[in-house]
Each structure stands twice: as structure tokens, then as C-alpha cells.
Amino acid sequence: MPGVFITATSKNIGKTVLTTCLTYALNKKGIDTVPYKPVQCGAIQKDGSWVSPDAEVYRNVYQPRNEEEINTYLYKPRFSPHLAAQLANDPINPKKILSNYEKLEQDHDFVLVEGPGGLAVPLIDEHYGNAELVKDLNLPLFVVASAEVGTLNHTVMTVSYARSKHIDVQGIILNQYPEHPSEGIQENPVMLEKMTGVPVIGMVPHVDDIETKLKDKAVLDIMTENIDVDYIANESNS
Template sequence: MPGIFVTGTHSNVGKTSFVTSLIQALREKGIDAVAYKPVQCGATEAETSPDADRYREVYDPELGDVLCTYLFKPKVSPHLAASMEDRLIEPERILRDYEFLEKMHDLVIVEGSGGLAVPLIDEHYGIPELMNDLGLPGLLVADAGVGTLNQTTMTVAYAKQKNVDLRGIVLNRYPDFPSVGVRHNPEMLERTTGLPIVGKVPETEDPDLSLYRSVYSEFLETLK
């Protein structure tokens, strides 16, 4: 199965919750899916990756699985966190860890750091360059509410500038009772970005996993 790179319009848009629920939904249907966070900034007090800890709620890693390659304590952009700790992010190491997971599992879902324009090394190498090096189709997580037309359209335009293979958009935190504006956003986003809305998922502690399986099915349709 083709891997997926999940990126976002900005930090705290809900990528980790989305990825965790998607992994759970697919594993319940017998797909050996795993999540992978190449770079995490803002380690927990126990010096673990907060996002990888979320993944472990629905997946018990097998021997050799690396769910997070680079973990930094400072909660800042990856390029700055690495500099503050006098370390270097090496894309080759990320590629090796991804390739191992890809060989061992049916599907690897990679979660980016922050939004799409986040630098990993410097202004020349960031999330777009990593996505292209991995050769993965992208899924963009955007907020369903106010401001998404601007944020999402600008993010997709930047992705096109960087030759990133974005295939679809997920509107996260979609309300149970959307306003007129929120209901109109999906149609307008498809027009402004040229990408399909492959899913609308609410923010809840008890996710409807069938919605996430539907997102995956819609995403696969874009690859045909």
C-alpha cells in the first residue's frame, strides 16, 4: 500500500489526533498500519515524543520500529531546536527509518512537524523537501472553521510551488452543527485549491472510526 504524508496548514491543527484515529481505524480492519513522526519538538518530562506516545495508545511497536527519529526538548521549529541542542537533522537517517517501517508493515503514515512550510534544516530544506525525498503523496489537515479558506489556499499554493504531491484535504474539528460559512467552506476550498475534500471529521474523544476509513478510501481514489 502507498504510504501517506500527513501535513497541516499550521501547528495544533489536530494532525496527531487524526493520524492516531486513522491508524486505529485501519488496524481494526486488519491493515497493519503504523504512524511515524520523523521530527518531534517539545519532548515530554519523561523525554519521550508526545505524538509517538499517542500512537502507542493504538499500536504496540514491534522490535526495531522507530516511531520518532529526532526528538528535541525545545518546543520551537525543528531547525532551531536542532541548533539549540547542537545537533543536525539528517534526511538520510529519516529515510532509513521510514524504509524499515515500510518493509515491516502494510502502510506507514508519516506525520510532519507543524505546518507545511516548516524548515527542518534551513530555508532550503523543510517539510516539502522531506515529502519529496520520501516520494509520498500528501494529505493536508486543515481546520474547518474561520480562516481556513485563507490558510488552506495559501498552503496548497506553496505546496505547488515546491512540487509537493498533495492529493486531498481533510477538514478537522468539523462541528456537529456547522454555521453557514463552515458548510460553504468545503465547496469553496475545492474551487480555490483544485484538491478534493476527502473527509470532514469532528473533534471528539470517541471518534467514529468509520469516518476515518472513509477518508482513507477517498484518499486512495485520488491515487488512481
Template sequence: MGRGYLVTGTDTGVGKTVITAALVGVWRRRGIDAVAIKPVQSGAIEANGRLVPEDVVFYRHVAGLPQSIDELNLYRFTSAVSPHLAAKLSGERVEPSRVVDFCREVLQRYELVLVEGAGGLCVPLSGPDFTVAELARELSLPLLVVARPGLGSINHTVLTVAYAQNRGIPVAGIIINGLKAGEAGPAEKDNPGIIAAMTGVPVLGIVPYLPGVSVEEGSADGLVETVENTVFWEDLVPRICGCTGTG
């Protein structure tokens, strides 16, 4: 079975999709058979009478994924609320075993897989017993945590890591995303060090805010190159594939 990570965040909208798409783009450029999936998407967009999971569209565009949307997403709902509620509002239900089987199949097929959660770690995918954290546990996947750069992020990040560790879910790394040029004040400068010290988890990179990047508009100017140069992406690559390095 290939290796993978569950990508979670300290909150919704922190940049999980941006980081996921870019990492898979970097890996694929290095010849790694990597893929990203979003098993449950709420806030899907209606286009031509179809529901489109926006995050998956962005992965395909940024990483050049050849897979169909249905291969990368299982459930999609219109309402932009927690998946358990979005499903209910559509008269549907997320079946935990279907989600787990969907992810396992993808994990078996590819060398390196990123599974994007929804919102943060405690978000219910189908109800109180099946959260994003439970999905990571079922799949035995370590986490990658995407966090904001500034004030408030120490607390959100340390709590997220503590919640995972209390449940026996390993955290492979933290990626800080969206640092605006010229806005690195004392908090932004101090956060990576104090967060790493308090969690015992490495901060694998600090990704700047890129004005040419928008998930909604499908634009990703300079994104893959920037992540390639700002994140220790090699640390996440399985050793067996022998494709690390910067050549």
C-alpha cells in the same frame, strides 16, 4: 514498497496527530498492516529522565501499534519550537539523510504508512533546505492536509496546497478537523466546497470536535469510530490489498 502519505497541516495544532492515529486505527481494524511515524518531534515530554515523543505515544495507544517508540520516532527535542531551532537549542542537528533513510525503511516494511510532519509544510526540519515539503519530495509521498473548519481556513488551505503543487508534490486529500457541535456557521458550511473548488483536491472528510479526545492526556473516546464514519478512508487505501469496503 508500500504506499504512504505525508500528513501535514495548515498550521501547528490543527489535529495532524489525532487524524493520523485514527486513520491508522481504522486501517488496522480492516486488517491492513498500517503504521504511523513521526520522524522529528519537538516539544517532547520529559518522563522518568527520558524524552518521550507525545505524538507517537498517542498513535500507539489509539491504533494499538506494537512497535517501540524508537521504531516510530527518530529525533526528539524538548523545546516546543520548529525542529531546526529545537535541535539547535539542544546542541544537536537533524541530519536530512538520516530522516529520509528512517522513513524509507518504514515505508518498505509496511503496507500503508503515514508520516507526520511538524507544524505546516514550510517548517524547517533542519534548516532552510530541508523542510517538511522537502521530506515529502525526497520520499515521493503525496500529502494529506489537515485543516481547521472555520474562518481563515480557506486562505491557509489554498496556500498550503499551492505551495505543494508548485514544488511538484501531489496532494491526495484534505481533511477538515475539529468542527464543534452547533458551531457550523456560514463559513464552516461553505469552506469544504470552496476549498475543493479552489485547490482541485478532494475534501475527504469533516471530523467533529470530540470532547473525549486529548493527545496530551492520551484519551481517544470514540475517535477511531468517528473517523471511520466521517472520512473517506477507503480512498487512501492501496488497491492491491483488497481490504476496502465497509464490512
């Protein structure tokens, strides 16, 4: 079971938090799982060094082994990767990402690859972006989407774009599901499945200040109890 690729319908959907929570849930099931962020824009300083903020979130549940790389390309500007790479004079080489992924795959049962931004984000130019990386990695695709109003449009467009690139979306996870959802929000999972033909495999509750609580196993259990984690693990074999 090599792994899966996780994308989102837009920014601030909670893709990194979900990747962290899934890392916890899969490891809890006895599946040796590593989170991997191939490209990170928007580096932060920690102890005098520039680090990946998403990889720092992962560290709530996963500590890299020795010199293990869970982030390959790191850029300071919070720009689209293609532009951040140009400004840094450090172009993204997909072969380097594939090599790093293969090392992680050899050392672990499962790799959760979190793409930067949404599926249509360019990594090199208009011809090579996240969609092309998904195809090069040959991984199943899962989409993290908002549970709120607007998700039908954003999610259907993401799935349609994936299919235009000959990528099959294997599942949708709705994040930040409110404790008291409106009728419209309750209808969203049903309509998403009808419109896309893709199963909604999880609905994750809204938790205030979630990034500050990711070391709490009780919170992690709440975040993942309504996600079909077995489905995610099994789809990597299909």
C-alpha cells in the same frame, strides 16, 4: 502501498489526533499500518525519560514492535526543528529519516508520516524543510485543516506552497467540524474544492478532550466514519 505524508495548515489543528485515528481505521480494514513522526520538538518526560508526546498519542492505538522507531529525532524545546536541532547540536539528516522510513515500510503495509508543523517549516535551514522531505520520501501529501473560519485562506496558501515546490496535494481533511455548523462553515468544503481543485475527503467532528478518549473504539469510529480511508490507501499507489 507504501504510505502518505500528513501536514497541517497551522499548529493545534489536530494532525496528531488524525494520524492516530487513521492508523486505527486503516488497521481495522486489515491494512497493517504504522504511524511515524520523523521529527518531534517539545519532548515530555515520562518515567524519567524524554519521549515524543505525539508518539505517546499514537500508543492509544499502536504499540511499537520490539525496538521499532516511530520517532527519529526528538528535541526538548518546542521550537522550529531547524533551531531545536542547532541548539541540541544534533542536526537533522534526511538520509537517517529515509532509512528509518524504509525499515517501517518493509515491516508494514502502510506508513503514516506526520510532519512536524506545517509544510513550510524548515528542518535544516531555509533550503530544506518539510516540503523537501515529502519529495525525498516520494509520498502523496494530505492536508489537515480547520473546519472553522479562516480555513480558506490557510488551506489555499498551503496548497499553493506545495505546488510551488512541485508537490501535488491529494486530499484535504477538515477537522473539528461542529455539530451545528454555521452557513459559512458548511460552505467551506465546497469553496475549498473550487479554489484548490483538491478533494475534501473527510470532515471530522469536534469531540471535547479528544486525546483522553482515543482508547475508545466507539469514539475512534465516530472520528473516522466521514473520512474516505480507502481513498487515502489507494492514493499511495497512484
